[in-house]
Amino acid sequence: MNPRFGEKPNARTVIDKGVIVGVGMGDEMLSIDNLHVSVEDTEIIKGLSLKINIGEVHAIMGRNGSGKSTLASVVMGHPAYQITSGSIKFNGTPLEDLEVFERARAGMFLSFQYPSSIPGVQVGTFLRKSVAAVRGENAPSAREFRKELKGHMEALEMDKSFLSRYVNDGFSGGEKKRLEILQMLLLNPTLALLDETDSGLDIDALRVVSEGINSITPTAGCLLITHYQRLLEHVKPDYVHVMIDGKIVKTGGPELAIELESKGYDWLEA
Ligand code: ADP
Ligand code: MG
Numbered sequence: 001m002n003p004r005f006g007e008k009p010n011a012r013t014v015i016d017k018g019v020i021v022g023v024g025m026g027d028e029m030l031s032i033d034n035l036h037v038s039v040e041d042t043e044i045i046k047g048l049s050l051k052i053n054i055g056e057v058h059a060i061m062g063r064n065g066s067g068k069s070t071l072a073s074v075v076m077g078h079p080a081y082q083i084t085s086g087s088i089k090f091n092g093t094p095l096e097d098l099e100v101f102e103r104a105r106a107g108m109f110l111s112f113q114y115p116s117s118i119p120g121v122q123v124g125t126f127l128r129k130s131v132a133a134v135r136g137e138n139a140p141s142a143r144e145f146r147k148e149l150k151g152h153m154e155a156l157e158m159d160k161s162f163l164s165r166y167v168n169d170g171f172s173g174g175e176k177k178r179l180e181i182l183q184m185l186l187l188n189p190t191l192a193l194l195d196e197t198d199s200g201l202d203i204d205a206l207r208v209v210s211e212g213i214n215s216i217t218p219t220a221g222c223l224l225i226t227h228y229q230r231l232l233e234h235v236k237p238d239y240v241h242v243m244i245d246g247k248i249v250k251t252g253g254p255e256l257a258i259e260l261e262s263k264g265y266d267w268l269e270a
Contacts, residue, residue, distance in 0.1 A: 028092075029054055029221050030075070030191055035086035037067075037074050037246075043084070044070045046246035052221040054190065059224045059232055059257060062243035063265055068225045069113050071243075072193045075223075076110040077103055090191070104134045107190030111180040111197050113225075117168035123179065124149075124163035131186050145186075152185045155215075156208050173200025181212040192222045198231035210234030229261040242268055 030052040037045035044067045052058055060068055074081040075088060077100040088095040090106060098106065118126065127149065132139045140148060153160070156178050168176050177197050184192055194213065198206055213222065213235050224235060232240070232254060240256040241248045242265065249268050250256065 029090065030223075031087075031089040032075070033087050033089075035071075035074075035088060036084045037070060038082050038084050039070070039080055044081075044246055045074070047086070048243075048247055049086075050241070050248065052191065052223060054221050055218060056239070057217055057222045057224060057235060057237045059226060059237040059240045060243050060248075061226060061240060061257060061260055066243045067246040068243055069195055070246075072110055072195045072223070072225060075193060076100060076108060101133070104187070105136060107220075108193070109184050109187055109189035109191065110193045111177075111184060111195060113195040113199070115168050115176045115180055117166065117171070119166045119169045121167050122164055123167055126167045127163075127183060127186055130183060134187050148186060149182075152182055152212075156182055156185075156212055157204070158182065174202060174205045177201055177209060178205065181209050184216065185212055189216070190220050192216060192220055193225075194222065195225045196227065197224070198226055198228055206231065207234060229257045232257045244268060 028051060030050070032048060032050040035045055035048045036043060048067075048071065050058070060071070062068055070081060074083065075095070077095065077098070083096065090098070090103070090108065093106075095103065128145060131145060139145070149163075153162070158178055162175075162179070165171075168179065171179065177200060180194075180197060184194075192213070197209060197213070201209060210231065211234075213224075216222070217235075222235075224231065224237065226232065237254055237257070240252050240254060240260075242250040242256070242260065244265060252259075
C-alpha cells in the first residue's frame, strides 16, 4: 500500500433490507452470470459472466461501443438499462433487490467515464454530503472528515482551492478524474468500477491516480475499464478480459493487455 494514502477503516458490514451485504476477505463479492442487457429494445450485453473477489483487479478492454460502460452502469443500477436475463449478485444478494443508493451503501462505487458538472454545488459540500449519505453511521466526524480529505488531496496532489469550485464545472479532463478518485477514497468502497479513469491524464496524474487505486485494492475488488495498457503498468491487473459486442471473448493475465496493444482486437473477432 502506498504510505501516502492514509489507513483505511476496516471493511464494512452493511445491513440493508435485513440482508448482510457487507464483506470479509475472501468472499465472492460480485458474481455476474450470463447477463443480457438492453437499452431501448437494443441488446447491448449479450451473455456476459464475470466474478470478482475482494483484493482482485480485473481489467476490461475493448473497442468503443463494445458495451463496457453499459456493463458498469447496469451493475450500479442505471435505470436506462434493462436486464432481460441473467443475474448480478453482490455478496450473494441479487442486485435487482437493491436501489442505487443501497448499492452505494453496500460498498459499490462507480467512477464515470464522463463525469457530469454540477454548477452551484461546491466540491467540498458535495464530498461531505456524499460521504455522510453513503457511509451513514460509519461516516467520520467533521474533524475526522477534514483530516481524511486533506490527506487524500495531498496524496492526489490536489490544491485546496478545488474545494470551493463547483463540481466538475470547467474542470480539465485530468481534474475530473482526480475528483472521481478523491471521492472514491473518501467513500472507501469494497467494489470500485472505474470507467476509463485513465483517459485525459498526463503522466504525473496517471501516477497519483494509480497510487490512489492501489491504496484501496487490498480490501476492495476493482473493475478497471481501460483502452490503454499504460494504466496497467501502474495498477497490476490479476485478470484482463476482452469485450467484443457485449461479450467477454477472452480472459488472460497482464500479458494479454500487452498483446492487445500490439495486435489490436481483430484477431479475437469470430
Ligand atoms: P463502450 O463503453 O464499450 O464504448 P457503451 O457501453 O458506451 O460502449 O455503448 C455500447 C452501445 O450501447 C453503443 O452502441 C451505444 O450507442 C449504446 N448505448 C449505450 N448507452 C445507451 C443509451 N443510454 N441509449 C442508447 N444507446 C446506448
Ligand atoms: Mg465507455
